[in-house]
Amino acid sequence: MYQYTSFDRQFVHQRAAQFRDQLERNLAGELADDDFRPLRLQNGWYIQRHAPMLRVAIPYGELSSRQLRQAARIARELDRGFGHFTTRQNLQYNWIPLPKSADAMDLLAEVDMHGIQTSGNCIRNITSDVYAGIAPDEIVDPRPYCEILRQWSTLHPEFAFLPRKFKIAVSGSLEDRAAIAWHDVGLQLLKNEAGEVGFKVLVGGGMGRTPVIGTVVNEFVRWQQILVYLEAIVRVYNRFGRRDNLYKARIKILVKAEGQKFIDAVNTEFAKILEHDVDGREHIIPVSELERVSRHFETPAGVRPATTGFDPNRTGPAPAAFVRWLERNVRGHRVPGYRAVTLSLKRPGQAPGDVTASQMEAAATIADRYSLGELRVSHEQNLMLPWVREADLFSVWHAAKDAGFATPNIGLLTDLIACPGGDFCALANARSIPVAASITERFDDLDALYDIGDIDLHISGCMNSCGHHHTGHIGILGVDKDGSEWYQVSVAGSDGTTLSGASVPGKVIGPSFSADEVPDVVEALIDTYLRQRAVGERFIDTARRLGVAPFRTAADAVRRDTAAPATAAAKAAPVAEPAEAL
The missing domain is CATH 3.30.70.3340 (Alpha-Beta Plaits)
Incomplete structure (x- = not known):
């Protein structure tokens, strides 16, 4: 893991002290709420439905036991005893009173943590593959590059107030477990024929109202020049992004509208930056810096490779529950x-x-x-x-x-993704948590779950897609219909992993359903799959082979006689991403 330097620690503590001063002036009426808002946002503080929400960065997903214990302390002393891990490798607290927010920042700083740039129109937390550095299929460990990107982007003065939020994901393995095609910038580490390390660069991916798969803008950027290339991308976006229209301000809209013109503009800016780099080092990552950062990610000293293989039955037949856990919760x-x-x-x-x-x-x-x-x-x-x-x-x-961590359900239906939804989020059109609970209760039999097999079910409470419903093999989206909570259902979405195949948004199977109907709809979709699957075929494969029609028919059969007839409001997308979107 990366260990903070004295400079890093001083920086984070100073930032916490600065936030405390801003907070005290706001609470004293000396700093207006409108002026305080962008300051708290870039420190990870939202004002949500019931209370402020703090989003804490966990860069590229790495967390020490010491940091997790401090997170527990914050939950117990300042929140209501719990936190929430998100799909973008962050930790959120939902009940910390604003007057205590600076206390939370101080406690985070004690263990080299913060909420800097986890919100606001800036470059957000850099995410990566959870198996980075240990995956058998890894080409290049992405963590040193993620850390360099984190340091480069933190409080970058040119990119602190972009047209909208900006998210970067990095993968270094054959399998894309970081969903890079769904990010504003996706970086795939690879090696060319000469063995040189570089990045394939995708730009303009995103979910929300308009789901878009990122466009490859460069097949190979040398690792030494990746900051230059990213600077060129964000400069073009900063200059030409739609600041006049909030709902068209993400870079995906610019890339989709301009196409090759956008790519040409980026490459022109890239060449211009390099041309003005007089001594050839100003914008290039030095080998010495990569080596310095990489030393933090070497195999820990306590790791001792084994010479013998693993046999769970070495001392006798292993318990069936243990074998299931090995199959589902343990990887190579x-x-x-x-x-x-x-x-x-x-x-x-x-x-x-x-x-x-x-x-x-x-x-x-x-x-x-x-x-x-x-x-x-x-x-x-x-x-x-x-x-x-x-x-x-x-x-x-x-x-x-x-x-309570040993449920052998990783990759199965009940290992579902869900955002906090309307129970906490002021932006949500509908609640996610009760729907997730209803589905989990419906599918509580492990034998049945194992028969269904690998499947991704994702739930979002609104079109901001914090639950990544677009990428679910079954996706559920909360929508507002005449002031009531309803849910659109889609099938055959993909986040780009080997199981899911190429990244693609799911297809909506028809008008929305009431909350009570959703578990029945999911069961109908699963039953359709079980009846029509080929031998060894997974849900996503069957859905792609059959298309939407049989799943739509099955879902329509669930619709109750008492349900309101489908209206344009039920079919239409809900309100788009607002100014303080997550």
Whole structure:
């Protein structure tokens, strides 16, 4: 993990002190709310439906046990005892009173954490593959480059007030587990025929009202020049982005409208920056800097590769529950004798991604004991232990089971993604958490879940798509229909992983449904798949082979006689992304 330097720590503490001064002046009436708003936003503070919401950055998903314990302390002392992990590797608190917000910033700074640029019209938290640095299919470890990007983009004066928010994701493996095509900029690390490291660059991906897959604008940018190329992209966006129209301000709209003209403008700006770099070093990442940062991501000293293989039945038949957990929650590792273990945060009675202070502390203890004090936050809103010895797997299973993290459902229907929705978010058209709970309760039989197999179900409470409904094999979107909560359903979306195939938005299967109907609709879609799947065929494959029609027919059959007839309001997309969109 990257360890803060004295400069890094001084910077974060100064930022926290600056925020405290701004807060005190605001509470004293000396700094108007309109003037305070952009300041709190760029420190991660929103004003939500019931209370302020703090979004804490977890850069590229890496988290230490010490940091997680401090997060638990903040949850217990300042919030209502829990936090929420998001799809973009952040941690959110929903109940910290604004007068205590500076206290939270001070506590975060104590463990090298902050909320800087987790909101506002700036470059947001850099995200990456949860298995970065340990994946067997990795080409290049993306974490050193993510850290360099984080440092470059933090408080970059030219990019602090962009037309809209700006998100970057980086992948370094054969399989794209970072959903790079769905981001404003997606970076794929690769090597050319000469063995040189560089990036394929995609621009203009995004969800929201207009789901767009990113466009490849450069097949290979040398790693030394990636900051230059990103600077060129953001400069063109900063200059030509639609500041006159909030709903057309994302870079995806500019790329879609301008096409090759946008690409040409970026490449012209790129050449111009390099031309004015007199000594050839001003905008280039020095080898020495990459080496300095990379040293933080070397294999930890405590890792000892094993020479013998892992056999769960070595001392006798393994418990069936343990075998299921191994199959679903444990993945391969680049280091012989080690595995990556997911701690599932999905279980009945708890919203997807939610974690209590006690659970945070329990996860930190497990990480200290079995994963060298390191955890990761996944896109799927779970926690992952990256350095577990195969010899410890049985003990880890017991510890995870005791803490409530051992549900063997990773990749299955109940490992669903959901945003906080209308229970917390002022932007939501509908609630997500009760719908997620209803689906989890409906599909509570593990044997049935295993028969259904791999499937991604994603729920968003509004078109801002914080639950990434566009990418779900089954996607559920909360919409407003005459002041009531309704839900659009789509099928066959993809985030770009090997299981899902090429990134593509799901197709809406018809008019919206009431909240009570949604579990029945999901069950009807699953039943259609089970009846018509080929041998070994997964839901996403069947949905693509059959198309939307049979799923629409199955869903329509669910619609109750008492339901209101479909109207234009039910079919139309809800209100688009507002000014303080998440």
